[in-house]
Amino acid sequence: MAITALRELVESPSEDFGPDDVLTGVEAVHAAPDDADGRPGERTLCGKPTADMERMAYRPDRPEAPWLPPDMTASACRQCADALQPA
Template identity: 45%
Template structure:
């Protein structure tokens, strides 16, 4: 599971590359909203598929 910044032209869509540099074209979009401040950015039941580089980029903010 990877994270991408929002597309500047189409809000709600991902930008062209993920935070770790992978192209988003062809990736499935997952709609998920964290439950609140401090909650993980990814669904907790998907931790095993989380990209460590994207997680680091988001958490270092």
């Protein structure tokens, strides 16, 4: 199963530049199975809709490689990560 890593983004008001300025950060990184065209499916492995998530350019370069970039491990969705563990 091919997987796409997706960022779930969260916006918060900037304290430096005023209430109309918004900072965007990563809430979590999710995994979604790819459809037949290689695009992420409608839902992540944890069941969240993918429509408002940002697709990451990362692709594992070998089968045993992690499903998300190593620098994003701390933001991994635990449910998605658990769903990718071998049975």
